[in-house]
Amino acid sequence: MEERVSRQNSLFHPYCVLVPDKPITNPIYNLMAIVIDPTILAIIHQHNHILCVSHVNPDGDAYGSLLGMGWILRHLGKNPVLAMQDRTPTEFRYLPGSGQIINPSAVANTYDLIICLDASSADRMGTVFRAEAHAPIPLLVIDHHITNTRFGTVNWIAPDCVATCQMLVYLAQALDVPLAGPLAECLLTGLVTDTLGFRTSNTTPTVMETALQLMHGGANLPNIVARTLSRRSARVFQLWGVVLADLHLEEGVIWVTISREQMKRAGTNRDDGQLSSMLITAAEADISATFTEKVDETGQVAVECSFRAKPGYDVGALAFELGGGGHPPASGCTLPGTLAEVSQRVVTALKAAHQQQAALK
Ligand code: AMP
Ligand code: MN
Ligand code: MN
Numbered sequence: 001m002e003e004r005v006s007r008q009n010s011l012f013h014p015y016c017v018l019v020p021d022k023p024i025t026n027p028i029y030n031l032m033a034i035v036i037d038p039t040i041l042a043i044i045h046q047h048n049h050i051l052c053v054s055h056v057n058p059d060g061d062a063y064g065s066l067l068g069m070g071w072i073l074r075h076l077g078k079n080p081v082l083a084m085q086d087r088t089p090t091e092f093r094y095l096p097g098s099g100q101i102i103n104p105s106a107v108a109n110t111y112d113l114i115i116c117l118d119a120s121s122a123d124r125m126g127t128v129f130r131a132e133a134h135a136p137i138p139l140l141v142i143d144h145h146i147t148n149t150r151f152g153t154v155n156w157i158a159p160d161c162v163a164t165c166q167m168l169v170y171l172a173q174a175l176d177v178p179l180a181g182p183l184a185e186c187l188l189t190g191l192v193t194d195t196l197g198f199r200t201s202n203t204t205p206t207v208m209e210t211a212l213q214l215m216h217g218g219a220n221l222p223n224i225v226a227r228t229l230s231r232r233s234a235r236v237f238q239l240w241g242v243v244l245a246d247l248h249l250e251e252g253v254i255w256v257t258i259s260r261e262q263m264k265r266a267g268t269n270r271d272d273g274q275l276s277s278m279l280i281t282a283a284e285a286d287i288s289a290t291f292t293e294k295v296d297e298t299g300q301v302a303v304e305c306s307f308r309a310k311p312g313y314d315v316g317a318l319a320f321e322l323g324g325g326g327h328p329p330a331s332g333c334t335l336p337g338t339l340a341e342v343s344q345r346v347v348t349a350l351k352a353a354h355q356q357q358a359a360l361k
Contacts, residue, residue, distance in 0.1 A: 034158075034170045036156070036170060036171065036174045037156065039154055040140065040142075040154060040156050040171075041174060041175065043113065043138065043140055043154055044073075044076070044113075044115075044140070044175070045076075046113075047078075047112035047113035047138075048078050048079055048112055049078075049079055049081075049110075049111050049112045049113075050073055050078060050079070050080045050081070050111060050112060050113045050114070050115060051080075051081050051083060051107065051108075051111040051113070051114045051115070051128075051134075051137075052066055052069045052070060052073070052080050052081070052082045052083070052114075052115045052116075052117065053066070053082075053083050053084065053114065053115070053116050053117070053119075053125050053128045053129060054066040054084060054116070054117045054118050054119060054125075055118055055119040055120075055124040055125065055126075056085045056086055056124060056125075056126040057086065057272070057304070058084060058086055058092075059193055059194070059272065059273075060092070060189045060190055060192065060193025060194065060228050061118050061163045061164050061165055061189075061190035061193055061194045062084075062117070062118045062119075062164075062190075063088070063092045063095055063098065063186070063189065063190075064095070064163070064164075064165045064186045064187055064188075064189040064190030064191075064193070065117040065118045065142070065163070065164040065165050065167075065168055065186075065187075065190055066082055066084065066101070066117055066118075067082065067095050067096065067097045067098060067101075067182075067186040068165060068168045068172075068183055068186040068187045068190070069082075069115055069117055069142075069168060070082050070097050070100070071096075071097065071177075071181075071182050071183040071186060072168065072171065072172055072175065072177050072183065075177045075178075075183070076175065076177065081102065081107070081108075081111070082097070082100060082101045082102065083101065083102050083103070083104065083106070083107045083128045084101050084103070084128065085103075085104055085125070085126030085127050085128050086126070087103070088101055089270065091227055091228055091231060092189075092227075092228075094223075094227050095185065095186055095189060096181075096182035096185055096186065097182060097186070104126070104127040104128045107128055107130070109130070109133035109134070110133075110137075111134075111137055112137070112138075113137065113138050113139075113140060114129070114134060114137050114138070114139045114140070115139075115140045115142065116129075116139060116140070116141045116142070116143075116152065117142050117143065117164050118142075118143055118144070118145075118163075118164035118190075119141075119143060120143060120145035120147050120148045120149065120325035120326070121147075121148070121149045121151060121325060122149070122151040124325075127297070138153045138154070139151070139152040139153045139154075140152055140153065140154050140155075140156070141154070141155045141156065141157070142156050142164060142167055142168070142171070143155075143156075143157055143158075143164055144157070144158050144159055144160075144161040144162070144163060144164050144166070144167060145157070145159065145325050145326060145327060146159040146316060146327060146328070147316055147319070147320040147324075147325035147326060147327075147331070148325070149325075159327075162191065162194055162195050162200065162202050162203065162207050163190040163191050163193075163194035163195070164190060165186070165187040165188070165189070165190025165191050165194070166187075166190075166191060166207065166210055168187055168190075169187055169210050169213070169214070172187075178217070179213055179214055179217040180217035180218055181217070181218055183217075184214040184215075184217035184218050184219035185218070185219045185220065185224070187214055187219070188211060188214040188215065188219035188221065188224055189224050189228065191207065191210065191211050191214070192211075192221070192224050192225060192228065192229065193228050193229065195207065196229065196277060197225060197229050198211070200329065200330075201311045201329065202329075232274065233268060235266050235267045235268040236266075236268055236270070236271065236274070238266040238267070238268075239258065239262060239263060239266035239268055239271065240275060242262050242265070242266060243256045243257065243258050243262060243275070244256060247279075248347075249282070249284055249285060250347075250351065251351045251354060251355065252284075252285055252286040252287060252351075252354045252358065253285065253286075253287045253288070253289065253347060253350045253351050253354055254279045254280075254282050254284070254285035254287070254288045254289075255279070255288065255289040255290065255291065255343065255347060255350075256275065256279070256289075256290055256291070257290075257291045257292075257293075257339050257340075257343050258271060258275075258290060258291065258292040258293065259293045259339055260293045260294065260295070263292075271290065271292060271306075273290070273306040273308075273330070273332070275290045275306075276288050276289060276290045276306040276307065276308045276330075277308055277330075279308070280308035280309070280310060285310075286309065286310045286312075286313045286354060286357075286358070287307065287308070287309050287310075287313055287315060287350050287353070287354050288307070288308045288309075289305060289306065289307050289308075289343075289346065289347065289350060290305075290306045291303050291304070291305055291339060291342060291343040291346070292304040292305075292306070293338075293339045294334075296334070296336070300336055301336070301337070301338060302334050302335060302336050302337070303334070303335050303336075303337060303338075303339055303342035303343070304332065304334050305319070305322070305324070305332055305333050305334070305335060305342070305346055306332045307319055307326070307330070307331045307332060307350070308329060308330050309328065309329045309330075310329075311329065312357075312361060313328075313329075313353075313354070313357050314328040314329075314353075314357065315328065315329070315330070315331045315350070315353070316328045316329075316330075316331045317353075318331070318349055318350065318353050319331030319332055319333045322335060322346070322349075323335070
């Protein structure tokens with residue numbers, strides 16, 4: 001069992017030192033504002049047959065960092081295998097290399113090294129990681145979640161980075177891999193999606209410089225935005241129409257529940273935190289949540305919880321305590337139980353957190 005201790009008050013990330021933002025004198029090509037531990041570079045150099053994996057219920061940073069790592073390793077003459085538990089949704093199929101992602105049944109038992117990207121705990125790798133077969137293989141964890149449980153043999157955790165893709169920009173530079181072509185396109189995707197189009201409160205000039213460099217390398221920002229943030233199925237609107245009719249707002253917390261029946265009727269099984277991100281724009285709320293009913297791998301009814309917080313509030317700590325993870329402004333967890341039970345219990349905890357945090361302001 002991995003140890004789950006709260007690291008909310010600690011910005012412990014030994015291998016990543018970002019230089020604080022300062023007035024920009026030389027806006028481009030001055031991005032080595034980071035120190036990467038030589039152990040990380042060495043473990044990559046030393047191995048050839050490498051399995052790369054990202055998290056279940058994947059987002060743009062999961063695909064961007066998985067595929068980006070693939071391009072970095074191929075540039076170094078290595079033979080990476082990329083795997084994901086979930087099938088690639090249509091919106092990410094434009095990403096170069098996405099067709100080569102394999103599913104868990106095609107994952108072998110023997111590799112020299114496993115690299116896990118953008119996942120805060122081992123369970124997030126889903127069925128790609130088979131504990132018995134894969135535990136003896138060295139595991140390199142590259143992630144930016146402050147709640148990361150450090151489950152790898154070597155861990156590079158950088159909560160100051162807005163996306164795992166930002167870390168890979170620094171990694172590519174350290175490994176002398178040009179930030180161009182398919183690699184640039186994949187890495188800019190993670191930056192764009194995890195910052196909701198450079199709008200989150202952690203979007204610093206350094207982040208913009210990183211994006212600028214990827215664009216100079218050929219990454220197409222408008223195309224990435226059009227394919228990801230600015231595109232959703234009309235079925236999702238139908239689902240929102242139904243669930244928003246029963247919107248709750250109490251004590252600074254706004255939330256909705258989404259049942260399997262509602263998803264079935266709307267013809268979609270995906271929301272991906274989009275509704276949570278929209279709800280947090282409500283002027284009356286400081287914390288938002290969506291509760292989505294699902295059936296887990298064992299056939300048990302479970303609820304996927306997605307949280308967002310306005311600047312000054314933190315939903316990462318609660319998600320971590322509940323067995324999930326994330327960042328102070330965006331986090332999530334999956335809990336066993338019915339929609340009614342879980343949403344009631346978690347909303348009570350969110351209201352308590354809200355009250356506590358509001359008192360500190
Ligand atoms: P989402 O609401 O799905 O967009 O997720 C927001 C953030 O919380 C992302 O950084 C996710 O990686 C993280 N997150 C969501 N669900 C979980 C979970 N079950 N366990 C750990 N982290 C999660
Ligand atoms: Mn992610
Ligand atoms: Mn991420």
